[in-house]
Every structure is written in structure tokens, then in C-alpha cells.
Amino acid sequence: QDLLSTLVEHYFVNANAYMPLLHRPTFQKSIREGQHFRDQEFAATLLLACAIGSRYCDDLRVRLDDNNSQYSAGWKYFVQVPSIEVSPVSRPSCYELQKCVLMVIFMTGSSNPRGCWTLVGTALRFVQDLGVHRRKMSDVSVTKAQHEHWKRIFWCLVCMDRMFAVSMGRSVALQDEDINVDLPIAVDDEYWFDKDGDDLFEQPPNTPSKIQFFNSWIQLLQIIVFSLRTVTKLCMGLSLGKLVETVTEMDSALNRWFDTVPSHLRWDPHRKDPIFFSQSVALHSWYYNLQILTHRYFLLAPRSIRDADVQMLPSLAICTNAARTIIHISHRQMQRGIYGGLNLHFVCS
Numbered sequence: 295q296d297l298l299s300t301l302v303e304h305y306f307v308n309a310n311a312y313m314p315l316l317h318r319p320t321f322q323k324s325i326r327e328g329q330h331f332r333d334q335e336f337a338a339t340l341l342l343a344c345a346i347g348s349r350y351c352d353d354l355r356v357r358l359d360d361n362n363s364q365y366s367a368g369w370k371y372f373v374q375v376p377s378i379e380v381s382p383v384s385r386p387s388c389y390e391l392q393k394c395v396l397m398v399i400f401m402t403g404s405s406n407p408r409g410c411w412t413l414v415g416t417a418l419r420f421v422q423d424l425g426v427h428r429r430k431m432s433d434v435s436v437t438k439a440q441h442e443h444w445k446r447i448f449w450c451l452v453c454m455d456r457m458f459a460v461s462m463g464r465s466v467a468l469q470d471e472d473i474n475v476d477l478p479i480a481v482d483d484e485y486w487f488d489k490d491g492d493d494l495f496e497q498p499p500n501t502p503s504k505i506q507f508f509n510s511w512i513q514l515l516q517i518i519v520f521s522l523r524t525v526t527k528l529c530m531g532l533s534l535g536k537l538v539e540t541v542t543e544m545d546s547a548l549n550r551w552f553d554t555v556p557s558h559l560r561w562d563p564h565r566k567d568p569i570f571f572s573q574s575v576a577l578h579s580w581y582y583n584l585q586i587l588t589h590r591y592f593l594l595a596p597r598s599i600r601d602a603d604v605q606m607l608p609s610l611a612i613c614t615n616a617a618r619t620i621i622h623i624s625h626r627q628m629q630r631g632i633y634g635g636l637n638l639h640f641v642c643s
Contacts, residue, residue: 301347318483335389338375342396345371411458415467456515502558507573582616
């Protein structure tokens with residue numbers, strides 16, 4: 295029981311803070327009531343949360359019995375979870391789709407995460423079938439809290455799909471024009487309900503919400519989708535003039551997004567709150583990585599293009615400054631001894 299509590303705590307602090315899939319009070323209440331002994335779907339969700347939490351735990355009990363390597367942490371829980379089954383006649387439950395997200399989070403930290411892109415795409419088809427991508431879910435009667443659970447699942451899948459699209463150079467499964475569901479409500483988990491258990495959803499004044507990071511990240515990823523489309527057009531022979539115009543438009547979109555970042559998420563190397571600090575690290579790493587993604591074409595383009603009027607775009611300086619800033623941000627995070635896996639691959643970019 296002590297190890298279970300530790301792993302759940304590690305999951306919520308180190309994973310759910312970035313990808314807020316699970317509502318912590320509801321999840322922990324289900325654990326206290328022993329739901330994992332009666333409900334196989336919830337048990338699978340709990341096992342995966344423990345598997346992810348194991349990555350941040352030094353307890354030797356989380357490692358494989360025949361392998362004392364730290365890289366085996368969590369696998370003993372992950373392998374107990376049944377694989378995703380696609381039924382032609384029934385729709386997946388909330389727990390099943392949460393399981394998809396958690397499996398992807400765990401596998402993303404493995405040596406072979408390529409299958410995650412396919413799993414995310416399949417899960418997105420499931421949520422579309424349920425109508426979660428619309429403001430009003432089809433054929434499903436849900437409370438406000440239940441709808442918020444579904445919205446979190448949906449936006450986690452959308453973010454993952456776009457992360458893999460960027461890292462693997464593939465198209466996204468769902469375009470912005472196909473989505474009209476609202477962003478998650480910027481209210482922390484502890485403020486969903488009042489003391490009687492009724493819906494509240496009211497963030498106290500002057501109390502920044504941890505969910506604001508997720509919403510800002512979603513909005514940044516929307517710009518990434520536009521960037522990916524532009525890269526595709528470049529490969530199809532977009533004219534030089536149109537190319538410069540498009541990149542300038544993307545720079546403007548990034549600047550507008552940057553101006554909307556909440557004050558508690560703006561970069562401050564001395565920020566005291568560790569969660570807000572880590573969220574700021576991840577958010578700004580994505581921002582500067584997108585600058586590189588936008589301008590790198592001009593660094594690789596033929597000399598005929600580099601020597602043209604496109605020199606008005608200081609692409610080399612922008613990419614160099616972005617890369618340097620990512621390294622400085624990550625270095626500051628390491629100095630503070632705070633782990634941040636979400637922005638790790640940006641250092642390699």
C-alpha cells in the first residue's frame with residue numbers, strides 16, 4: 295500500500311501535471327474504495343499510472359525481478375495490462391481510452407515508441423465516434439464533470455498526435471476545422487466539487503490554475519499544425535514569394551501566442567513553485583522548437599533560394615538563438631534538480 299501511494303503521487307506530480315488526463319480526487323477516491331479489485335478497466339488504468347510513476351521512483355520494488363536496471367522500472371506493471379481491443383459492435387469506455395493515453399505516455403519513454411502514433415490515431419477515431427470532438431457529445435448523456443473527463447481524454451490524444459506528427463514528420467489525424475469542442479476548464483482538480491460533492495468548477499481568485507499550461511500548449515500546437523501544412527506545401531513547390539509570406543505569418547502567430555502566456559508560466563529561472571517552473575520550461579521549449587521548425591527550411595534549401603530575397607528573413611539567427619535558449623532553459627532545470635522529460639528531445643533538436 296505504501297508503494298502504491300508513492301507511485302500514484304509520482305504519476306500526478308511528474309506526468310499528470312503536463313498531460314492532465316486523470317482527475318486526482320476522483321481517481322484516489324476510487325483507489326480508497328478498492329475499485330481496482332472489482333473493475334478490471336480501472337485496475338488497468340491504475341497499473342499504467344503506477345508504471346509511469348515508477349520512472350520517477352528509486353524503490354527497487356518497481357524494477358523487474360530478474361533485472362535490477364533502472365530502465366526496467368514500471369515494466370512489471372505495464373505487461374499486466376491487456377492490449378487494446380477494437381470491437382466492431384461496442385464503443386470504448388472512458389477507462390479504456392484513458393488506458394490508451396497512459397500506454398502511450400509510458401511507451402514514449404521506451405526505446406521503441408513508434409507504435410504510439412498508430413495507437414493514438416486509433417483512439418482518436420474512437421472519441422470521434424463518441425462525438426467528443428464536438429461541444430455536445432452524440433448519443434451520450436453525461437454530467438459536467440463526466441464531460442470534462444472526456445474533454446481531457448480528447449485533448450490529450452490531440453496533443454500526442456501532434457507531438458508525434460512533429461517528431462516523425464507525419465500528418466495529423468484531426469485538423470482544427472474538424473474540432474469545435476471547448477478547451478478544458480481552467481479549474482484545478484480540487485475545485486471541481488464543493489464540500490457536498492456538487493459541481494462547483496470555480497478557481498479561487500488570485501490562484502493560478504495548473505490547467506492553464508495545458509490550454510496554452512494546445513493553442514501552441516495549433517500553430518504547429520499550420521507549420522506542418524506549410525512544410526508539405528514546400529515539398530510541392532510553393533513559390534518563393536508565397537513562402538516568405540507564409541513564414542512571416544507564422545512568426546506573427548507565434549508572437550501573438552507568446553503574448554497570451556499567463557504570467558505564472560512566463561519564463562523565470564528563479565520561479566519558486568516547482569510545477570509552474572517545470573510547466574514554463576516545457577512551454578517555452580516547445581515555443582522555441584517551433585521557431586526552429588518554421589525557419590529550418592531556409593537553412594537546408596538550395597543556394598538559389600538562400601541567395602534570393604529570402605535573406606530578409608534572419609532564419610539562421612532565429613534558429614541559433616532558439617537552440618541556445620532551449621539549452622539554457624534545460625540547463626537551469628537540471629541545476630534545480632527538477633526532471634522534465636517532456637522537453638528532453640528539444641535539446642537534441
